[in-house]
Amino acid sequence: MSFVEVSNVWQAYGDRSILERVNVAIEEGEFISIVGASGCGKSTFLRMLLAEETPTKGTIRIDGGEPAVEPNPERGVVFQRYSVFPHLTVRENLVAGEGFATFWGRLFGVQRRAAVERADEMLERIGLNHVADQFPASLSGGMQQRLAIGQALTAKPRVLLLDEPFGALDPGTRLRMHEFLQELRAETNMTVFMVTHDLEEGFKLGDRCLVFDKPRWDPHDPGRYGATITYDFDARNNGIPFQTTKETENVVHAATA
Amino acid sequence: MSFVEVSNVWQAYGDRSILERVNVAIEEGEFISIVGASGCGKSTFLRMLLAEETPTKGTIRIDGGEPAVEPNPERGVVFQRYSVFPHLTVRENLVAGEGFATFWGRLFGVQRRAAVERADEMLERIGLNHVADQFPASLSGGMQQRLAIGQALTAKPRVLLLDEPFGALDPGTRLRMHEFLQELRAETNMTVFMVTHDLEEGFKLGDRCLVFDKPRWDPHDPGRYGATITYDFDARNNGIPFQTTKETENVVHAATA
Amino acid sequence: AAEEKTEFKLAWSIYVGWMPWGYLEDSGIMGKWADKYGIDVEIVQINDYVESINQYTAGAFDGVSATNMDTLSIPSGGGVDTTALIIGDYSNGNDAVILKGEGTLEDLKGASVNLVELSVSHYLLARGLDTVGLKESDLDSVINTSDADMIAAYATSDVKSVVTWNPLVSEITGSNPDATVLFDSSKIPGEILDLMVVNTETLADNPAFGKAVAGAWYEVMALMAAGDEATLTAMAEASGTDLAGYKAQLAATEMFFDPADAVAQTQSSALPTTMTNVAEFLFDKGILGEGAPSADFVGVEYPDGSISGDAGNVKFRFDATYMQMAADGAL
């Protein structure tokens, strides 16, 4: 059995079908990029992986466990924005990551000191030790996202879910974030799902690249049929090379400005 | 005499010097990219070109005229955001561009019909005719910026000022906007100033690329000295090729995330 | 629901004839008398007169200072069986109809009058209009005006005539030489009675309460009758005026310093007529409640046992017992 098992998942809002018959199996440690046209249901799929929503049909299991009904520390997440707590300093954001699981939501005494130490290590790793005592609002977008990723990792999630994590960053920063993410991956070998608008980014970072699209289309009622996984590319250096997949762009009609 | 003459311009806020001894002469029809570290005064320079602010010392003249004291239709502008009027539809935004110069700020009768016609031509040109009756908020970022540029052009400015016009767009859209801007330029041969964070973009689009930086630095009082133009590259295809200028990146310390 | 108890609360509001209530509490005279009968009586001042009666009606107090008219309409009309323990005074010029400039009551025809609607002022106006054969419907309108703002209202050019009470009357006539008093309560003596009314059941179950209050009250009355400067000054200041001002107001008030006078007023044969008049006025204004089938829906009992109104629904009793005890020196 695979690590993450998505079996026959459907999702509909009211009578608008968003996703249908989504089946996919993911091995532990894989980096999955998810691309597709705007509004096709990528974030919806991620929300179901996160258990923020439950599918109308089908199940999602991690490591063979029961389908989750709500977000839990098994799944870490980073959104495009608002993934860190604005009222906590950078260091506190990381310490909070550990403390939230306790009754009072904060650590005291020895535990706290240990958590602060671990937070400082993490800060070193994500290169934010020089701004440890600043508030997120005074950080650049790239720094905020690094913090968000670091914070997600403090809870030691089994899968990490990223929804266009670099969508709001400028190109230079984006490149540095790619490097950062690749380094982190090399260290931890996490299982990652990353939604992106940018096909290039998806192929650069992912081991596999899932393409969501509507296989059926009713011109009189666009909301009738949902999207599903239409392509499942091997995107590793030694898989299908990037250049030859360029032509899929038309199939996917991704990235329409 | 050159078309735009910036002579010995200084700008200071309180006792913080931002820009000092800025001198540059620009010919009609040139596309000037402006790059530099964050906070070095690029936008300030643009605001002075726009006459939104007056320099503490020195003058800026267009076509030998008197230095302007406030923004006027000679200078068109597009900001990173908020450059279009959210309460007007796309078409009305363009019509308003012509009407604002009248007493009531709107055109009536024949004049209005003529303006609507011209607006529709412009919509065609900027590829927004299919959303003519929508409000800007329902447009994507790229479409909004195309509208902003189109609107700026309706007043037939002598220089067009762009402050990171594509800073908030995702990479795909950004590329299409580059093409759009280049096409427009080819048609009109405007004089353009464009501030950008992205060195690559600056060199790709500009005929000349001005680099702002502090030539002097007082470690005890960082606000003491202002920035000025430290490099003035010829960026045309037949000028200094892009590759060889890459090494200036360290000089400029541009794009720090 | 009343039974024997030892703690009692009285409410009062500022008015020339009721100032002794405040003095009773402040001077400790009430405490002295309460101790004598082994009970505790607290006297609480409330700014808003209507609110004090409402509070009494709702059961928050055992007694309240009120006029005969408001007693009939609010507690008695509201089913709270109420006894007039003490008749303190009747208004003898304290309430007045005032016109700007020269004129007579007839001139009010077609005019509008500012007053506190449904109050004794309203009643006074109705009685005044009666004397010249006019009715309220002959006026242009009556405009309800808060007593607190009556003086400011009089100062505006909109207002031509007002009906109000002291100290507002003397304030207006004093500072406006052109003000003419068209009609005042001295023309209807004994009709506007200022009472201390208490819950009938409470009084019946606790005669000591009645005795203590009556005793204390008439001790102060004696001080006032003797013109005790300290006492009068204290009352004057508490009512926001000075000794001279307070004395002027007292002049327009027929205080029953002597309990025998109060007993006489209570037993007066004119009282049933007055109460019937009042009841008719209230019924005419709809104040007795929509459930009231007629003006005599509430019964009023007099010291001699006679009853005006509905004998099956006696909710207002004039009882001279305790005043008589005071007169007899039996307290």
Add this chain to the structure above:
Amino acid sequence: MRLMNHFPGRPGAVALAMLPFVLVLAAYAIGSDIRLTANPADKLLPAPGTIWDTAIRLFTEPDRRSQEILLWNDTFASLARLLGGVAISALIAMIIGMAIGILPYARSGLSGFVAVLSMVPPLALLPILFIVFGLGEVSKVVLIVIGITPFMTRDLSQRVLDIPREQFVKAQTLGASTWVVALNVVLPQLLPRLISNVRLSLGSAWLFLIAAEAVASNVGLGYRIFLVRRYLAMDVILTYVIWITLLAFVVDWLLKTISRKAFPWLEAGL
């Protein structure tokens, strides 16, 4: 599952929404019953049935004396005052707010003054109002105006300052004069704010209206409530309170609907 992730179903949500109203009604009915058992003529908490009868009577039966239905007279008089006062306030707040937001000179001169004005307790100034504006309709409307205008002005001027400066610059590069900026850039964007502002201020406006009517009047909802307070006619007071609540709710809802219909560009974003 965490409490925050539990969602009531559709019928459950409706039942839940009714619940507090039912509870309040039940509490009232019980309280009323207890008092009425003790004293059947008690006026303080009339039985719900009595209130209902009174309400029917108030809404349908004309007054004996004037042959008019007082409740409707009161309603029209009060609404006219309220809407008049609010409209005038809105106009003044709009003009001053725009001046403060657009013109640096007006900003220097007026913003401090308006801030201080908004702290003055208007009720305490009633006597002066009477003298200056008389006891008629004007003074009631003026009390509302004085009561809510400073606050509205403060808020609206802040809203103007919240409009991105970029738009002002852009308008100028299109040749707009100060006047055109005010008329074509600021005004249309301020109107929806004005409406939400009016919605916010209506509560205070009702307060001032009731206070003014309590002081000097012969018709109006506030007048009636304070008049019948003289004989503790709680059935009438409660009918009027519920009626005022309903009116306030309807006015609020109307404004919300107008705002949504009239300013499509505000919602176009999503």
Add this chain to the structure above:
Amino acid sequence: MRLMNHFPGRPGAVALAMLPFVLVLAAYAIGSDIRLTANPADKLLPAPGTIWDTAIRLFTEPDRRSQEILLWNDTFASLARLLGGVAISALIAMIIGMAIGILPYARSGLSGFVAVLSMVPPLALLPILFIVFGLGEVSKVVLIVIGITPFMTRDLSQRVLDIPREQFVKAQTLGASTWVVALNVVLPQLLPRLISNVRLSLGSAWLFLIAAEAVASNVGLGYRIFLVRRYLAMDVILTYVIWITLLAFVVDWLLKTISRKAFPWLEAGL
């Protein structure tokens, strides 16, 4: 140059800011003078000098009867009621607002009810309040609470809903329970809103306080104004009005300062 681009210099700005105050003062002085010339005993608009003398007397001379300075007694009594009422309202609004914002069940059950409650005119309920809560301090505080809590609750629950859902999800992925989300995510972000909310509500709170003190009290700023209103002692009234304005201003300023000091993360953005 366009009017909107004219900026007053530093001294000009100060002079402009003073101007409206000076004008109001001058208008008052002239009006007062006209009335006093016509009738030297006029009480409505006492001369500024008279007001000044009265103010000095009120602030320094003890009352003959009680040997206490009434103005200070009034101030302390009123401030205690005001702050008590506002504090209780804030607490209630905070708790219910958080419940509505965080728990779907509370949202279904309470948000409609609170919306309706916020439309009820509290002044009309005064008689009931006094009966239920007596005439002591409690009823005054309760009037303030009833008057401002529904509005505060509505606003605060909206603020909770404005917190990006992303943060709620993120907190849950870090293992936070509903309680921890409320305590560590929502509460700290709500506090600055609470303060601006309190600042907004203080105006109404003063109104309700003054109204309650007018009905049943024997000390307090509103009581004193109400008491002397009968004698049209405008010198006392105006002194009290100015004093209340000043107090309101200081309280507002304090809250603003606290907010700025206590929540550095709000301003860290710029």
